[in-house]
Amino acid sequence: xxxxxxxxxxxxxxxxxxxxxxxxxxxxxxxxxxxxxxxxxxxxxxxxxxxxxxxxxxxxxxxx
Numbered sequence: 540x541x542x543x544x545x546x547x548x549x550x551x552x553x554x555x556x557x558x559x560x561x562x563x564x565x566x567x568x569x570x571x572x573x574x575x576x577x578x579x580x581x582x583x584x585x586x587x588x589x590x591x592x593x594x595x596x597x598x599x600x601x602x603x
Contacts, residue, residue, distance in 0.1 A: 565578060566578075566579065567579075570583040570586060570588070570591075571588075571590070571591030572588045572591050573585050573586040
């Protein structure tokens with residue numbers, strides 16, 4: 540037989556264990572080129588640079 544629980548885990552104990560499983564708010568950092576708020580370790584969607592080193596993506600301005 541495989542590993543089985545010896546007894547039932549109560550709803551309260553189960554829910555207390557899961558109290559820290561919630562998703563937190565995303566952390567934002569400032570782009571070094573344009574100072575826009577972006578997610579860390581990603582290409583800036585506003586200026587197209589990555590970590591201020593190189594132009595990775597060509598960003599086209601929208602015509603309104």
